[in-house]
Amino acid sequence: MQERDLADCHFPVSDIFKRAISKIDFEPFKLSVEQIEHFHHFGYLTNIQIFDEQQVAILRSELSEIADPSHPKHDLFYEFHNNQSTDPETVLFHSLGHWRITPGFHDALWNPAFTKAASQLLGDKSIRFWHDQLFCKPANHGGVVAWHQDYSYWIRTMPMQHLTCWIGLDDATTENGCLNYILRQP
Template sequence: RGLFYEYNSNESTDPNHVLFHALGAWRIAPGFHDLLWHRAFTVPAAQLLGGSVRFWHDQLFCKPAHHGGVVAWHQDYSYWTRTQPLAHLTCWIGLDDSNRENGCMQYIARSHHWPDLPITGLAGDMTAINAVLNEEQRREFQHPVAVELKKGEASFHHPRLVHGSFANHSDHSRRATVINVMKDGVRSASNEPLLQGIPAIPAGEKVEGRFFPLLYAPAARS
C-alpha cells in the first residue's frame, strides 16, 4: 500500500456509497505494470497524441455491487494543470463489464471544447459541477453519452472532455483501470512533487525519468 501515490478505500464520505480509488497500481502488480507497454494501448495513444507517449499516472476505480458510489462530472485536466502544455490522453479499461445499471462511463459530447473548469469534487455529488457551468453548458447534460463496454474493452478521451459515472445498483462490481499519458515533451509547471512521494521536477523542466517512463516512440518515416 505504501507504493501507491494515493489510496482511498472510499473517496466518498458516505459509507453507503463506496468508491475505491487509488493511483500507482503499476508499481504494485506486474499485470498493471506491463499493461502500460501493451501495443493495443500505446499505438492508438501515439496516433491520438500525434507523437511519442510518456506515462503520467494510472488509476484504479472500484464500485462494489449494490452500493457503489458515483464518479462526479469533471475534466481530467482540471487536476493536471501542474503539467503543461495540455497534451494529455486518458484510456479507461474495463476490468468488469460496464453498463448503465452498474455505473458505466458517460461523456458530455463536445465538452472538450470548453475551457478548464474549476475542481468541484470527484465523488459524492453528480450535480456539484453545475455551480461552475453557464446555462448553455448545463443544457448539454440533458443528453449524456453512455459508453457500455465489455470486460477488457477500452475508451479514450480528451483531458477536457467532461465525464463521470453514476452509482452501481447492480449485483456485480464495476472495476476499471485508467492509464493517463502525455505527449513526450510536456513540462512541469510546479516546483512541488507532481505525484505524492516522488522527487519534484522543477517548473519548466521536461517531465521524464523513472516515474514517468517513455512508453512508445513511433518509428520515424524515411
C-alpha cells in the same frame, strides 16, 4: 509476487502481454483513419479493446490483492482509499500507484494495444506514462465520482499533448452505473 518496487523496472516484468510485445508489427493494434478522425472531431474514442479476457482476469485478480489495506506493498501506493465515499452504503475504492505493485498493472503500460492507440491519437508521437488512477465501484452499490473535466487536472502540456484513457475491467452499462460524459460540440 514481485518483491521490489516495479517503478524501478523500465521494461515489462512478466509475460502477460508477451505475445503482443514480441510482435514487431504494430499493424494489428493500429487505429483506423476513421477512429482518429472521430477522436479529433469529438474529443473521445470508445470501444477500443485494450486487454483480452485472460489479461482482464489477471488484472482483476491483482486488484483483489492490492485492494486489501494490509497488502505487503501498501506503502508503495501514492494514494490509497479503500472507501473514499462519505456514504457507508456505497463503495468507492481509489488508488494511485498500483503500477508499482503488481506485474499486470505495471506491464499494461507496455501493451501495444494501449501504446499504439495513444501514440496515434497524439499525432504518432512518442508517449510517456504520467499518472495512474484506479477507481472501483461495485455495480448498483458504487460511490460517485463527481462530474469533472480531466483536462483541468492535466494542464501540463501546451498545446495539449496528453490523453486520459479510461479502461474498464468489467462491462460498464447504464444499468450498473457506467461512465457518463457530456459530448462537446465541435
